[in-house]
Amino acid sequence: MNRLARTGRRPGLQPGQHPDWCAGGHRCNLGEHRADPLTVDVPGLGRAVLTRVRAADGREHAEVTLTVALAAAEPVARHQLLGLARDLGAVIGRATRASVRRAA
Numbered sequence: 161m162n163r164l165a166r167t168g169r170r171p172g173l174q175p176g177q178h179p180d181w182c183a184g185g186h187r188c189n190l191g192e193h194r195a196d197p198l199t200v201d202v203p204g205l206g207r208a209v210l211t212r213v214r215a216a217d218g219r220e221h222a223e224v225t226l227t228v229a230l231a232a233a234e235p236v237a238r239h240q241l242l243g244l245a246r247d248l249g250a251v252i253g254r255a256t257r258a259s260v261r262r263a264a
Contacts, residue, residue, distance in 0.1 A: 181212060191216030205229055222255070 182193040195212040206228040214220045228244060230237040 179214065182214075 178188065178193055181195045182188065188194060193214040197209045197211040200208045200210075206226065208227075209225040211223040212220065213223050226248075228240070230240055
């Protein structure tokens with residue numbers, strides 16, 4: 161393993177230096193960098209929180225936390241969860257297309 165992979169640094173960054181988008185401070189630990197989270201709030205329905213992260217090995221990813229209001233009726237809530245799981249699969253596929261193409 162080379163030094164770049166162990167420290168999570170990319171060419172051009174000095175030790176202890178953060179990328180432009182990094183929020184710094186307590187958000188960065190164990191060699192990773194984290195941006196300020198972006199929150200999308202739909203009152204009464206749900207909320208999504210997206211955070212850009214560069215892991216200690218240099219790999220970047222988006223961390224997504226999703227909160228969705230479920231119906232009180234159990235069969236309807238299960239149907240919502242099934243639809244959500246299906247839609248998330250499509251979202252992940254669409255979001256990763258560019259990185260998969262680039263790696264090939």
